[in-house]
Structure formats: C-alpha cells, structure tokens
Amino acid sequence: xxxxxxxxxxxxxxxxxxxxxxxxxxxxxxxxxxxxxxxxxxxxxxxxxxxxxxxxxxxxxxxxxxxxxxxxxxxxxxxxxxxxxxxxxxxxxxxxxxxxxxxxxxxxxxxxxxxxxxxxxxxxxxxxxxxxxxxxxxxxxxxxxxxxxxxxxxxxxxxxxxxxx
Numbered sequence: 299x300x301x302x303x304x305x306x307x308x309x310x311x312x313x314x315x316x317x318x319x320x321x322x323x324x325x326x327x328x329x330x331x332x333x334x335x336x337x338x339x340x341x342x343x344x345x346x347x348x349x350x351x352x353x354x355x356x357x358x359x360x361x362x363x364x365x366x367x368x369x370x371x372x373x374x375x376x377x378x379x380x381x382x383x384x385x386x387x388x389x390x391x392x393x394x395x396x397x398x399x400x401x402x403x404x405x406x407x408x409x410x411x412x413x414x415x416x417x418x419x420x421x422x423x424x425x426x427x428x429x430x431x432x433x434x435x436x437x438x439x440x441x442x443x444x445x446x447x448x449x450x451x452x453x454x455x456x457x458x459x460x461x462x463x
Contacts, residue, residue: 318344324402333399368428
C-alpha cells in the first residue's frame with residue numbers, strides 16, 4: 299500500500315473508531331429514552347462505516363488498488379438519517395436526565411466535527427474518482443450524524459426550557 303490512500307483510510311478508521319466507542323458508551327449512559335435511541339442509531343450507523351473502511355483498508359493491504367477497493371463498497375454506503383421514533387413528551391423530574399444527555403451530545407458534536415473536518419480535508423486531497431466518491435458518501439454520512447445530533451440537542455434545550463417554566 300504505497301499510495302496516500304492507505305494513510306487516509308488509517309486516519310479515517312481512527313476517527314471513526316473513536317466516535318464509535320464514544321457512541322457505544324453514550325448509549326449506555328444516557329438517562330432519557332430519546333438520548334438512548336439516538337445514540338443507538340448513531341452506533342449502528344458508525345459501526346457500518348467502520349466496517350466499510352476496514353474492508354477497504356484490508357483490500358488495499360492485500361495489494362488491491364484504492365480505486366478497486368473503494369468500488370467494493372460503493373453501493374453499501376447509504377446515509378441513514380432520522381429517528382425511528384417520535385420524541386416522547388418529557389414529563390416529571392426529567393430535567394436532570396436531559397441535561398445529563400445534553401452533555402453527551404455536546405461531546406458527540408465535538409467528536410463529529412473532528413470526523414467532518416477530516417473527511418472534508420481528505421476529499422479535497424483525493425484525486426482518484428472512486429476514492430472521491432467514497433469520501434463524498436462518507437462525508438454525507440457524517441453530515442447526517444451532525445444533523446441528528448443538532449436536532450436532539452435542540453430538542454433537549456427546548457424540553458429543559460419547558461420544564462423550567
């Protein structure tokens with residue numbers, strides 16, 4: 299693997315695995331059902347991305363070109379957005395649970411920014427059309443994660459505000 303593609307994939311895997319670890323932990327630590335479902339969705343999606351990156355990296359380590367390795371996953375990378383449930387109304391003494399989950403969301407948004415920045419930079423540097431296509435799809439996936447996190451963060455802020463008034 300003499301191309302810069304291997305370095306791109308190694309670094310992408312590092313970012314994605316850190317985010318996956320964080321999402322898995324956040325899923326178990328969330329105190330609200332909405333936070334738990336959101337991080338469950340993100341965990342599944344992030345695991346899918348890590349698996350695809352690892353497949354490409356493995357193929358390149360076995361001598362496959364970046365172009366052919368990226369073609370292996372072309373049809374498999376489909377961004378998934380949206381919750382599979384409607385946010386349930388928040389009642390009772392839930393403000394502390396929501397604030398707790400909001401802290402995880404802030405951390406997740408920070409990690410997500412690192413992933414987005416990396417994929418944007420990698421896309422700018424990539425020359426191969428298949429690698430660019432893969433990176434573009436990965437970037438769209440990361441942007442979808444960011445939108446989900448921002449939506450949930452907004453929902454948490456609004457819920458706490460409603461509970462306090």
